[in-house]
Amino acid sequence: MAAMIGxxxxxxxxxxxxxxxATLARNFFQGDKYGGLLASFAAFGVGFLARPVGGAIIGRIADVHGRRAALLITIFGMAVGTAGIGLLPTYATAGALAPALLVFLRLVQGLAAGGEWGSATSFIVESAPPGKRGFYGGMGQASIAASSLASSVVATIVSASFTADQLDAWAWRLPFLFGGILLPIGLYMRRNIVETPAFTKVQENLEQVExxxxxxxxxxxxxxFGFTIIWTVSYYVMLSYMPTFLGKYAGLSTTQALMSNSIALAVLVAATPFFGALSDRVGRKPLLLGCCVGFLLFSYVLFRVVLGGASFGSILAIQIFFNLFIAAFSGAGPSALCELFPTYGRTTLMSIGYSLSTAIFGGFAPFISTWLIGVTGSPIAPAFYLTAAAIVSGIVISTFRETARERLR
Incomplete structure (x- = not known):
C-alpha cells in the first residue's frame, strides 16, 4: 500500500x-494553435528525457542502499517539481523566463519519475507471495493508472467548475498545487516500509552474488527497451493525448473529453489486477502478445470511427476497448520485466531500459502525434504510430521465455 499510494x-x-x-500552451507558449500546442507537448516530453538519468542514479541507490531510500527520494522530488509549476509566473508576466522555468521543473519531475517506476515495481514484485507476482505487479500498475484517473478527474472538475477565462487566468494552477499538498501523506507512508526479502537476501550474501x-x-x-515501446506509446497516446485529440478532432467539449477519459481510466484501474492474476495462471506472454495484436488490428479502424462523427457513447466504448488491451499488458508487464533481471541489479538495469523507451516513445507521444498530424495533414496519423509500436514490441516479446512459474533470480 505504501508503494501504491506513492x-x-x-x-x-x-x-x-x-x-x-492546451491551457499551459496559452499561458507559457503564446497560444494553443499548432505551434503553441507543439511547444507545450515538447515541454511535456522534456520531463521524460530526464527519466533514464533518474532511473540510472536512483535505481543504483535502490540496488545498493535499498528500495526504501529510493522511494523516499522520488516522492520528494516529484512533489517539489509539481508544486513549483503551480507557482510559476506566466509568459505575460515573466516573458521567456516562464517557459524556461517550466522546462526546468519538468526535468526535476523526470528525474524523480525515472527512479520511481523501477524502484516501486521491484519493491512490489519482490514482496509478492509465491505464485502471485503477476497479481501484485498488476496492483502496482493499477495504482499508476489510478494516478492518471485522479489527474483526469481533477482536470475535469476544474474544467467544469470554472469558466474558460478563469481557467486560463488562475484555476489551471489548482491541480498542480494539490499534488504538492499530498506530499506529507506519501512521505509518512513510505518512511515506515521495510526492505523486500529478495533484496535482504542478496545483501546478506553479496560475496556469492554472480x-x-x-x-x-x-x-x-x-x-x-523494445518490450516497453507499445506499453508506453499506447498509454500516453490513449490516456494522456486523447483528451486533447478528442476536443480538437472529434468535436467533444473539454469537459466531455476529460469525462470520457476518466471513465475509461476507471475501467483500466479495475481490470489491470485481474489481468495480472490471470498472467499467474496462463503466463505472461499470451497477454502481452494479445495486446500487441489488438493494437495492430484495431488502431486504424477505430480511430477512423472516432473521426467519422461518432457519438459520445461510441467514443467512450472505443476508449474502454483500447484500455482493456492496455490493462492486459499492464497486468502482466511489471512481473515479466522484473523476472527478466537478477535482483542484484534489477532496479538499475530495468529502470534504464524502461525509462529510455518511455522517454523516446512515450513522453513524446503527444508531440509525435501532433507532429504527424501536421506533417500528413490527417488526424488519423496517431493510429499508424500505435500500429508501428505494436509490431516492434510484438517481435521483441516473442523472443522472451515464459517466466511466470520461475523463481526470481
Missing part, C-alpha cells in the same frame, strides 16, 4: 500536465 501521488504529479496542455556481464546487461536492457 505511485498514485507521483504519477498524478507527472501526468496532470498532459490534461492541461555479477552480470556488460554484454548480458546490455542485452537485458535492450529487451526491456
Amino acid at each position: 505511485n498514485v501521488l507521483e504519477y498524478y504529479d507527472f501526468i496532470v500536465y498532459a490534461f492541461l496542455a 555479477r552480470t556481464s556488460k554484454s548480458d546487461a546490455l542485452g537485458m536492457m535492450s529487451k526491456a
Whole structure:
C-alpha cells in the first residue's frame, strides 16, 4: 500500500500536465494553435528525457542502499517539481523566463519519475507471495493508472467548475498545487516500509552474488527497451493525448473529453489486477502478445470511427476497448520485466531500459502525434504510430521465455 499510494501521488504529479496542455500552451507558449500546442507537448516530453538519468542514479541507490531510500527520494522530488509549476509566473508576466522555468521543473519531475517506476515495481514484485507476482505487479500498475484517473478527474472538475477565462487566468494552477499538498501523506507512508526479502537476501550474501556481464546487461536492457515501446506509446497516446485529440478532432467539449477519459481510466484501474492474476495462471506472454495484436488490428479502424462523427457513447466504448488491451499488458508487464533481471541489479538495469523507451516513445507521444498530424495533414496519423509500436514490441516479446512459474533470480 505504501508503494501504491506513492505511485498514485507521483504519477498524478507527472501526468496532470498532459490534461492541461492546451491551457499551459496559452499561458507559457503564446497560444494553443499548432505551434503553441507543439511547444507545450515538447515541454511535456522534456520531463521524460530526464527519466533514464533518474532511473540510472536512483535505481543504483535502490540496488545498493535499498528500495526504501529510493522511494523516499522520488516522492520528494516529484512533489517539489509539481508544486513549483503551480507557482510559476506566466509568459505575460515573466516573458521567456516562464517557459524556461517550466522546462526546468519538468526535468526535476523526470528525474524523480525515472527512479520511481523501477524502484516501486521491484519493491512490489519482490514482496509478492509465491505464485502471485503477476497479481501484485498488476496492483502496482493499477495504482499508476489510478494516478492518471485522479489527474483526469481533477482536470475535469476544474474544467467544469470554472469558466474558460478563469481557467486560463488562475484555476489551471489548482491541480498542480494539490499534488504538492499530498506530499506529507506519501512521505509518512513510505518512511515506515521495510526492505523486500529478495533484496535482504542478496545483501546478506553479496560475496556469492554472480555479477552480470556488460554484454548480458546490455542485452537485458535492450529487451526491456523494445518490450516497453507499445506499453508506453499506447498509454500516453490513449490516456494522456486523447483528451486533447478528442476536443480538437472529434468535436467533444473539454469537459466531455476529460469525462470520457476518466471513465475509461476507471475501467483500466479495475481490470489491470485481474489481468495480472490471470498472467499467474496462463503466463505472461499470451497477454502481452494479445495486446500487441489488438493494437495492430484495431488502431486504424477505430480511430477512423472516432473521426467519422461518432457519438459520445461510441467514443467512450472505443476508449474502454483500447484500455482493456492496455490493462492486459499492464497486468502482466511489471512481473515479466522484473523476472527478466537478477535482483542484484534489477532496479538499475530495468529502470534504464524502461525509462529510455518511455522517454523516446512515450513522453513524446503527444508531440509525435501532433507532429504527424501536421506533417500528413490527417488526424488519423496517431493510429499508424500505435500500429508501428505494436509490431516492434510484438517481435521483441516473442523472443522472451515464459517466466511466470520461475523463481526470481
